[in-house]
Amino acid sequence: MRQLKANVYPVGAIDWDRRLFDELIPLPDGTSYNAYLIRGSEKTALLDTVDPTKAEVLIENLVKAGTDRIDYVVAHHGEQDHSGSIPDVLLLYPDAKVVTNPKCKGMLIDLLNIGDDRFITVDDGETLSLGDKTLQFIYIPWVHWPETMGTYLQEDKILFPCDFFGSHFATSSLFVDDEATVYEAAKRYYAEIMMPFRTAIKNNLEKIKELQIDMIAASHGPVYDRPEFTINAYRDWVSDEVKNEVVLPFVSMHGSTRKMVEYFVDALIERDITVKQFDLPVTDIGKLAISLVDAATIVLGCSTVLAGAHPVAGYAAVLTNALRPKAKFASIIGSYGWGGKMAEQLTGLISNLKVEILKPVIAKGHPKDDDFEALEVLADEILAKHKELGIAD
Numbered sequence: 001m002r003q004l005k006a007n008v009y010p011v012g013a014i015d016w017d018r019r020l021f022d023e024l025i026p027l028p029d030g031t032s033y034n035a036y037l038i039r040g041s042e043k044t045a046l047l048d049t050v051d052p053t054k055a056e057v058l059i060e061n062l063v064k065a066g067t068d069r070i071d072y073v074v075a076h077h078g079e080q081d082h083s084g085s086i087p088d089v090l091l092l093y094p095d096a097k098v099v100t101n102p103k104c105k106g107m108l109i110d111l112l113n114i115g116d117d118r119f120i121t122v123d124d125g126e127t128l129s130l131g132d133k134t135l136q137f138i139y140i141p142w143v144h145w146p147e148t149m150g151t152y153l154q155e156d157k158i159l160f161p162c163d164f165f166g167s168h169f170a171t172s173s174l175f176v177d178d179e180a181t182v183y184e185a186a187k188r189y190y191a192e193i194m195m196p197f198r199t200a201i202k203n204n205l206e207k208i209k210e211l212q213i214d215m216i217a218a219s220h221g222p223v224y225d226r227p228e229f230t231i232n233a234y235r236d237w238v239s240d241e242v243k244n245e246v247v248l249p250f251v252s253m254h255g256s257t258r259k260m261v262e263y264f265v266d267a268l269i270e271r272d273i274t275v276k277q278f279d280l281p282v283t284d285i286g287k288l289a290i291s292l293v294d295a296a297t298i299v300l301g302c303s304t305v306l307a308g309a310h311p312v313a314g315y316a317a318v319l320t321n322a323l324r325p326k327a328k329f330a331s332i333i334g335s336y337g338w339g340g341k342m343a344e345q346l347t348g349l350i351s352n353l354k355v356e357i358l359k360p361v362i363a364k365g366h367p368k369d370d371d372f373e374a375l376e377v378l379a380d381e382i383l384a385k386h387k388e389l390g391i392a393d
Contacts, residue, residue: 001061001064001065002174004036004156004158004174004215004217004223005156005158005215006156007038007039007040007133008036008037008038008039008153008156008158009036009037009038009039009065010034010035010036010174010217010223011035011036011037011046011058011061011062011065012032012033012034012035012036012048012050012054012057012058012061013032013033013035013050013051013054013057013058013061014030014032014170014171014172015030015031015032015033015051015053015054015170016030016170017030018030018031021168025168025192025193025285025286026284026285026286027168028284028286029168029169029170029185030168030169030170031168031169031170031220031221032169032170032171032220032221033048033049033050033051033054033081033082033219033220034048034217034218034219034220034221035047035048035049035050035058036048036160036217037062037065037067037070038130038133038135038153039130040129040130040131040132040133041130041131041132041133042129042130042131042132043071043072043129043130043131044067044069044070044071044072044130045070045071045072045073045074045099045128045130045135046062046070046072046073046074046089046096047074047076047151047160048074048075048076048077048082048083048160048162048219049073049082049083049084049085049086049088049089050081050082050084050085051080051081051084051085052080052084052085052088054085055084055085055088058085058088058089059088059089059092062089062092069093069095070089070093070096071095071096071097071130072096072097072098072099072120072128073086073089073090073093073096073097073098073099074098074099074100074135074137074151075098075099075100075104075108076100076104076148076149076150076151076160076161076162076219077104077145077147077148077149077162077163077219078104078107078108078111078145078147079145079163080111080112081219082162082163082219083108083111083112084112086098086108086112086114087112087113087114090114090118096118097118097119097120098114098118098119098120099119099120099121099122099128099137100119100120100121100122100147100149101121101122101123101124101137101139101147101149102121103146103147104147104148104149105119105121107145107147122137123137124137124138124139124149125137125138127154132155133153133154133155133156134153134154134155135151135152135153135154136151136152136153136154137149137150137151137152138150138151138152138207138208140161140162140164140204140207140208141200141204142197142200142201142204143161143162143163143164143194143197143200143201143204144163144193144194144196144197148162148163148164149162150162150164150208152208152211152213156214156215157211157212157213157214157215158213158214158215158216158217159208159211159213159215159216159217159227160217160218160219161208161216161218161219162218162219163193163194163218163219163220164194164201164204164218165186165216165218165224165230165231165234166186166189166193166218166219166220166221167182167185167186167188167189167218167220167221167222168185168188168189168220168221169181169182169185169186169220169221169222171221171222173222174222174223175222175223175224175225176222176223176224176225176226176229177222179226179229182221182222183229183233184290185221186221186230186233187233187237187290187293188286188287188289188290189220189221190234190237190293191286191289191290191292191293191323192285192286192289192323195237195289195292195293195323195324195325196322196323196324198237198238198324198326201234201238202238205231205234205235205238213227213231214227215227216230216231237293237294240326242294242295242296242326242327242328242389242391243274243294243295243296243391244272244273244274244296244386244391244392245273245274245275245276245291245294245295245296245297246268246273246274246275246276246295246296246297246298246299246382247276247278247288247291247292247295247297247298247299247327248261248264248265248275248276248277248278248298248299248300248301249277249278249280249283249288249298249300249301249313249316250277250278250279250280250300250301250302250313250333250334251279251280251281251301251302251303251310251312251313252301252303253303253305253310254303256303256335256363256365256366256367257301257302257303257333257334257335258301259366259367260301260333260334260335260361260363260367260371260372260375261277261301261333263367263372263375264299264301264333264375264378264379265277267375267376267379268379268382270379271379271380271382271383271392272392272393273379273382273383273386273392276291276295278291280312280313280315280316281312285319288316288319289319289323292320292323292325292327293325293326295325295327296327296328296329296385296386296389296391297327297328297329297330297331297358297382297385297386298320298325298327298329298330298331298350298353298355299330299331299332299333299378300313300316300317300330300331300332300333300334300346301313301332301333301334302332302333302334302342302346303334303335303336304334304335304336304337304340304342306340307336307338307339307340307341307342308340308341308342308345309342309345309346309349310342313334313346314345314346314349317346317349317350318349320350320353321349321350321351321352321353322352324352324353325353327353327355328354328355328356328385328389329355329356329357329358329382329385330350330353330355330356330357330358331357331358331359331360331361331378331382332346332347332360332361332362333360333361333362333375333378334360334362334363335362335363335364335365335366335367336362336363336364336365337364337365342362343360343362356385358378358381358382358385359378359381361374361375361378
């Protein structure tokens with residue numbers, strides 16, 4: 001059986017065919033539910049379990065590893081893709097105790113009906129000896145739930161940070177063997193799941209800074225045997241720095257808004273501003289989320305439906321509002337037929353964003369010369385704002 005280091009075994013499950021997570025997040029590359037068996041000279045611990053749909057795979061892997069005893073099941077996070085098979089493990093290993101923090105204990109009781117007597121709770125920084133191996137527990141809240149913690153295996157210098165540093169990426173490789181591909185999957189994962197908690201993640205990066213880490217074994221995706229690769233990526237993503245980029249998701253019903261978008265994209269390109277354009281009805285929202293990580297400006301393109309914003313654009317606004325990217329500026333372009341407050345409505349839907357709203361450009365019907373001139377003005381304003389940030393020439 002494969003090992004990360006001596007007596008540290010991956011026993012989780014690969015979910016090659018899963019294509020949607022939380023009934024929301026596209027998984028173009030599947031995912032994995034990583035669990036790790038650590039066999040010490042005196043005690044044995046299982047770090048996390050798997051999604052309930054893959055419980056049989058976990059049990060089979062434990063049997064293959066010759067696991068006749070588990071003393072501790074470490075639960076880093078209450079969400080069921082990690083905790084959902086704990087009841088199955090406890091049935092197979094009736095003497096095992098669930099090791100977690102008090103907040104996660106409450107969640108596991110609520111979600112899985114695990115009895116209070118099956119738990120051992122640990123404090124931040126507390127250690128647990130397995131004999132020749134020592135587990136150190138580190139609270140890392142809001143990556144991405146409030147109760148999340150990680151485990152540092154001191155002797156082997158392996159960090160098990162649960163969802164922190166994860167990637168929805170199904171692969172038969174135990175370790176990262178294609179950094180470019182994994183970088184894209186990890187950035188998608190950060191954008192969709194971690195970005196709303198950017199400040200908390202900054203704090204948690206500082207918390208692990210002094211650890212000597214040889215490997216990072218997250219709960220999804222391959223193991224990082226060059227941990228600085230993902231740590232540096234996260235430091236970039238959570239920084240306050242933005243790039244000379246405009247993200248432009250749009251929806252056009254009869255072509256008027258599309259003409260404005262096409263004209264505006266050309267205007268931005270002429271000003272050496274990178275544009276990432278998304279036709280919302282056919283967009284992978286994960287790609288849109290990735291683009292939001294670094295962009296300085298977001299511009300929503302929208303048609304008007306019954307005097308309001310097109311629902312697809314409204315969804316994009318709500319999603320962006322939930323993800324809370326670090327963009328500095330936002331605006332709206334689009335068209336209407338007889339009236340309405342589409343721009344005001346969309347502005348209200350992004351109230352979580354700490355952005356300066358630049359004057360929208362809204363055409364009545366097909367865009368006319370005045371509308372195209374207004375788009376030129378908006379492009380000039382965006383360029384000027386980016387220059388003030390020092391990210392444009």
